[in-house]
Amino acid sequence: xxxxxxxxxxxxxxxxxxxxxxxxxxxxxxxxxxxxxxxxxxxxxxxxxxxxxxxxxxxxxxxxxxxxxxxxxxxxxxxxxxxxxxxxxxxxxxxxxxxxxxxxxxxxxxxxxxxxxxxxxxxxxxxxxxxxxxxxxxxxxxxxxxxxxxxxxxxxxxxxxxxxxxxxxxxxxxxxxxxxxxxxxxxxxxxxxxxxxxxxxxxxxxxxxxxxxxxxxxxxxxxxxxxxxxxxxxxxxxxxxxxxxxxxxxxxxxxxxxxxxxxxxxxxxxxxxxxxxxxxxxxxxxxxxxxxxxxxxxxxxxxxxxxxxxxxxxxxxxxxxxxxxxxxxxxx
Ligand SMILES: [Fe+2]
Numbered sequence: 001x002x003x004x005x006x007x008x009x010x011x012x013x014x015x016x017x018x019x020x021x022x023x024x025x026x027x028x029x030x031x032x033x034x035x036x037x038x039x040x041x042x043x044x045x046x047x048x049x050x051x052x053x054x055x056x057x058x059x060x061x062x063x064x065x066x067x068x069x070x071x072x073x074x075x076x077x078x079x080x081x082x083x084x085x086x087x088x089x090x091x092x093x094x095x096x097x098x099x100x101x102x103x104x105x106x107x108x109x110x111x112x113x114x115x116x117x118x119x120x121x122x123x124x125x126x127x128x129x130x131x132x133x134x135x136x137x138x139x140x141x142x143x144x145x146x147x148x149x150x151x152x153x154x155x156x157x158x159x160x161x162x163x164x165x166x167x168x169x170x171x172x173x174x175x176x177x178x179x180x181x182x183x184x185x186x187x188x189x190x191x192x193x194x195x196x197x198x199x200x201x202x203x204x205x206x207x208x209x210x211x212x213x214x215x216x217x218x219x220x221x222x223x224x225x226x227x228x229x230x231x232x233x234x235x236x237x238x239x240x241x242x243x244x245x246x247x248x249x250x251x252x253x254x255x256x257x258x259x260x261x262x263x264x265x266x267x268x269x270x271x272x273x274x275x276x277x278x279x280x281x282x283x284x285x286x287x288x289x290x291x292x293x294x295x296x297x298x299x300x301x302x303x304x305x306x307x308x309x310x311x312x313x314x315x316x317x318x319x320x321x322x323x324x325x326x327x328x329x330x331x332x
Contacts, residue, residue, distance in 0.1 A: 052098070055091045056120060062088060063148075064116040071155040076186055081193070089144050092120065096127035096144075114240055115154065115162060121240070123148035125232035126225075129273050133228075145193070146200035146225045147232060153183025153201055180205055180214050196225035204229040207264040227266045231273060234261070251286075251326050254278055255305055271304075278304035285330040289323075292316070293330065 066080045126147035130140045154162060157179050161172045168176060183201030187193060203226035206212035208219050212230075222230075238253045248256070254277050261270060278299050286309070287293050294309030294316055305326060306319040318324060 052091070052095055056095055056124070059088045059091045060117040060120050063119050067116065067119075067152070067155050070152065070186070074156075076152070076190065078190075081190065084148060085145065088120070088123075088148060089141065092123040092127055092144050092148060093140070095124045096131055115151075118236060118240070119148050119151060121236040122150060122229060122232045125235055126228050128276075129228050129232065129269065132272060132276055133269070142194035142196050143225050143228060146197045147229045149183070149187060149197055150200050150204045150229045150233065151179060151183065152186055153179035153181065155186075156182035177205070177213050196223050199223040200226040200229045202226075204233055206230070208266060209263045211264070224266075227269060231257075231265050231270055234265075235273075249328060250277075251281065251305070251329055255325075258303075258305060275299065275301050275304045278307070281307070281329065287327045287330055288316075288318075289325050289327045290321075291327075 062083070066083060069080055070076050123144055127140060127144045130143045135143060157176060161168065161176055164172070180202050184198050187198035187201055190198075200223060202214070203217060203222050206215065206217040206222045206226065207230070208222070208227075210216050210218040235253065235257065238248050238256065239250075241247045254274055257270065257277075258274050281296050282299060283296065285293060285295050288309075292311055292313075294311035296307045297310050297315075298308035300306045300308070300319060303319065306317075307326070309316045309318070318326075
């Protein structure tokens with residue numbers, strides 16, 4: 001029988017693997033013996049890094065200047081690209097090593113300047129997903145660049161539309177959608193740039209079911225980097241304070257992604273990401289919709305929000321509790 005420790009090393013290279021029945025038995029036995037199964041299975045306990053937070057904040061300001069430069073010039077100067085590659089991408093790659101995405105989620109709740117911090121946030125989340133999928137260094141660097149520049153086409157959109165408080169008119173919305181094409185145009189002829197960078201700018205609003213834009217592409221016609229950027233884009237948007245909505249609570253973001261989005265996004269990438277997100281909740285106290293409280297002790301890889309909880313009345317398996325779900329995380 002494989003031991004849990006033998007499986008542990010695989011977590012760096014693949015999306016969260018499903019547990020086998022024998023492994024669940026081992027965990028249950030550990031729980032009954034009062035052992036903490038989290039320490040033998042999960043690797044999500046990195047401590048916050050204050051320096052990285054400062055660097056992320058600086059990268060956001062730097063990105064603002066660079067995008068302003070592109071807006072003023074109408075094209076991307078080579079120095080702008082070099083600054084992103086030399087100064088910003090290393091911060092994103094470093095940030096994406098932090099496995100505690102719940103902590104990252106708190107950091108990325110941008111109160112203002114969403115337009116600029118969004119690029120860095122999507123860069124970090126996409127890179128995090130790429131790492132979990134076991135991307136090579138070269139592939140990961142291309143993904144980081146693709147994610148950081150996914151919305152570069154917005155530099156061609158009038159600020160009156162970008163920063164409008166009210167609902168966009170139909171014409172304004174059509175213009176806003178064109179940021180995908182503008183981004184592709186800005187990036188496609190830059191020498192030495194991986195093709196996925198321009199393609200991700202073009203395709204990050206395409207959806208698996210063909211209901212995205214601008215080309216209504218489906219499944220395999222969408223570049224894998226654009227599929228990852230699409231998930232990171234939506235996750236960051238839901239997690240952030242915007243002009244017109246408050247950031248959603250962490251578990252609500254997970255719930256919505258898990259419930260509504262499997263026809264829109266690549267299910268394998270999405271399930272891996274959602275499972276990773278939920279895993280960061282292990283050890284947290286939650287209130288259930290039946291008003292019972294409990295501590296999350298294990299995640300079900302096939303249905304990440306149907307967690308196993310330790311409550312006053314014993315172990316509760318949400319898979320068996322019809323109509324009962326997590327209402328909120330206590331203390332967050
Ligand atoms: Fe976009």
